[in-house]
Amino acid sequence: MSDSVQKLAGLRNSMMENNIDAYIIPNSDPHLGENITDFWRMNRWLTGFTGSASTVVVTQSFAALWTDSRYFVQAEKQLSGSGFELMKIIPSEKSDSLEWIVANLESGQKIGLNGRTFSIGRLRKLEGLAKEKKILIETECDLISELWTDRPVVSGSQAFDHPIEFCGKERSVKISEVRAEMKRLNIDYHLLTSADDIMWLLNIRGNDLKYSPLLLSFAIIDDTQILLFADESKIPFKLAREFDNLGIILLPYEEIAGMISTLQAESSILLTPSATSAELYNSVPKGMKILEEISIPSRMKAVKNKGEIDSIGKAMIKDGVALTRFFFWIEHNLDSVPMSELSLSEKLTHFRSEQENYLGASFSAIIAYKEHGALPHYSATSETDSVIGSDGILLVDSGGQYLDGTTDITRTIAIGRPTERQKIDFTLVLKGNINLAMAKFPSGTKGSQLDILARKALWEQGLNFGHGTGHGVGFCLNVHEGPQSISPAATDGKISIEAGMLISDEPAIYRQGEYGIRIENLILCYEDEETEFGKFLKFDTVSLCYIDKSLIDFSLLDKKEIDWLNSYHSEVYEKLSPYLSKEEKEWLKEKTSSF
């Protein structure tokens, strides 16, 4: 009997004891972000599935895990024999876990969930569905803590000051700006539940998560003070003193809900439904006016300041140097050194870690050889690890956290001689990447309007890719950090692409069972000209690494695209070569030579 089967039996017992007919577990922590600590990986513990997106639903007769297309193959394998069925989330179909629950329970039955890790936005959706069928919901129901006896503790070392030389703006200034915006919105309190908002606002970084330099924390801002809820022991003395001077009061992490409940009822609070747990939302005193919006720091930090933009330029050079050395090393050692996806991943980490102010990877690198490249979110394990041979396509999607910025870049290279179709595919993807990078558009344009620029060349050949074209990127914070995005389905109709926003540009093509091709650069939006027809914006491609010319069919590029590539390559060489050895430099000269 597998471990999961036993745990499932335990959970079902507990459900019976607590009169719960269906128990639902999202893959979330109390901050409801993408990255969570091992302490909160309840679904991994329960089912054995290691992917980052999942919802588990258990009834007495049914147990399943919902995940999206990125993880179908992996989940199929990991859930086998676990007692949990795989439920595939397919955007065009009614395949949501909440809808399933409501459809499969009877009137009067009860759903249980832990309101600490369930957003109020999602709870409302569940309530809306359940209401008509008169299904009950118990939102203070933690059945896992008791069963999970060897649960890992939340660790993480101390937080630290993020110096002004990197982040470009004093915390006191940011706080004033947020308060000015609160005043404009006529808001007394602002609840911050996303740790990245707090890191940005206070110019600190932490070590609580693997890929994002966050100190897990909550905050409440009013017009005179900021209550910061975090592990006190992680705030260094010097920082604590400075906080004190700025009216930032440190309180225990666990006291956030209690503190919210003591706020003045005759006042107003701004919070974000998708990032606020049901527990915290329900702590808001009755009668208090709640403004539900994306947080002010989320909007502000999406637009990088001048100092951040300068820092990003430095981070991009360091990241480009590391990548150049990595690809140089592969090409010069392919015949002599055995290489695999995992060993290459270590090698790449090694080159990045040589760079100044490097903190760690910004996500689990995707080093995907041949057919593995067709899985957009493939992550090699010792079981899947492929040995690199003398031919085939290698996809490398990776990024680093530096004090001077967060990087995320994908390059696809040919090992040996590529086929004609590989070259055509690569060139169509490259056309998409270039055409988005070259876009000029009026202020007010949304990412969903621009998305087609990265797809048009593919669509014309009956090709496409199943994910968005671009996600926002944080500054020494989350590698996926909105609200901006470039995607067919704009996540928020109100968000325009603004000057200062950093976004990825990553069209792709996936040939199942054969190979995957993705070309990803980060692009930074800036103001171009202002005419009688309005203000126009453009992008600057800030990622710096050569694009494999052996994969380009130049006959498919038009003059503007070739000019762009030549100019990009010459910039890559100019900016990276001062940091390279003589051999690396010569090699890069050739890789970036004009067509």
Added chain:
Amino acid sequence: MSDSVQKLAGLRNSMMENNIDAYIIPNSDPHLGENITDFWRMNRWLTGFTGSASTVVVTQSFAALWTDSRYFVQAEKQLSGSGFELMKIIPSEKSDSLEWIVANLESGQKIGLNGRTFSIGRLRKLEGLAKEKKILIETECDLISELWTDRPVVSGSQAFDHPIEFCGKERSVKISEVRAEMKRLNIDYHLLTSADDIMWLLNIRGNDLKYSPLLLSFAIIDDTQILLFADESKIPFKLAREFDNLGIILLPYEEIAGMISTLQAESSILLTPSATSAELYNSVPKGMKILEEISIPSRMKAVKNKGEIDSIGKAMIKDGVALTRFFFWIEHNLDSVPMSELSLSEKLTHFRSEQENYLGASFSAIIAYKEHGALPHYSATSETDSVIGSDGILLVDSGGQYLDGTTDITRTIAIGRPTERQKIDFTLVLKGNINLAMAKFPSGTKGSQLDILARKALWEQGLNFGHGTGHGVGFCLNVHEGPQSISPAATDGKISIEAGMLISDEPAIYRQGEYGIRIENLILCYEDEETEFGKFLKFDTVSLCYIDKSLIDFSLLDKKEIDWLNSYHSEVYEKLSPYLSKEEKEWLKEKTSSF
């Protein structure tokens, strides 16, 4: 004292007597569509403004009319001395009339409006705004009928059968299909408030409106009968008998609200909030389950059937022949016959009216010479009428209603020799038109994603146009008929462009005080190929009229664009020439010759 000033005084008296602090009048009738009869043109009667989009708000100290950028110049002129201020609706600003009212009233004050001509969707918005400030709303408040003593009566001649040879599908089949969809949605009743939905469903057309062949009517569908609320005298005997056989029961137009109130409370009804008046919505029995969605006929009729598509092809030929004769006539008579915008409009109507099965214009034609072309919705009047001289740009946007379809086409031609800048502008607009027409895209793509194709060439030069790129077009119905559109601001995020949809493709550039250029064709979506990446769609340009080559700077077109133009021109010649005289044919041969 102007007429409007007196009427305003009368309205204010009536407001005082009725304890109304702010009275609001939208430019709507009980069907809430774009086209209304003179009976409902309350704002024109009250203020003198003749534009088609307006909202009037009156308080004791303030009176104003809100309209959008199409009408700023016209409204400025027509409102002068009327006692009404012009309030400009600017999409990016908080310039909505409802917001103004709520901001300018005090708690406890009362807003009055006539719930017969106010959609429940818009009323909810007003209620949402007013609630917090505790402002009251009286929704059964008609202060106009009493004041408007010489109000025109609703006239219109008889409705008529729209034969199957044109519309391609029997009414009995359409009714079954709608009922099947109601069953799928688990809906007992379907309320139809838009007359175009009813015309389509019952294969009839009417004569109640100037530009759309509609019989003003409401309908309620259930699984055995259809209640049709219309002027009985307008239904010919033969049609009435056939309706009777199909379970279509004719009832007086005015009885719709009363009938809704008698529906079974333990049932469900589908209605469309934006097209349902507050009066009708409030007639729905308490407890009845209301599904708020776009109507089933609206969705169905947006996708043209095979018979309609064949008919459209015929209508396009007739329309193209009329336009060709019109432009031929202009070119051959410019030196000898005096021409003005108004006389050309008559001439164009003459050529269209020679065509078989022509019913009338599909909208008020825009014949705009020189600087008038820079007003996107210019409509010449005897006061503004321009005499056509020996140079300058002439913009002609017009359309016809035929039994075999509705047309809408814009051509811009040069009188004399165009300037270099005019040629560049025209060519950039043409590039936009062609690139949208050439689009290939996967099933599920929305109009807002495609919009950029028509703008990219303009944006690259810092140019833009302030309206959407394309609107849906009805079939012998409304010239503006959604739900589909191609626009930066998708009006409904759920609507994809589907095979069978007819849409306009009309990029433009407006040089204020100089000239306007717009090139508009109707494009019909059809299925292209299906690949492992999904089903792909394309457009066929169905409007048929030459594009003025004297305005094209061919050096700005790429090979694909030139190929498209040559192929389009050869199709125009092939399809139109059989119906033209020898001289017209020779002339068109030259106009459509390959580059």
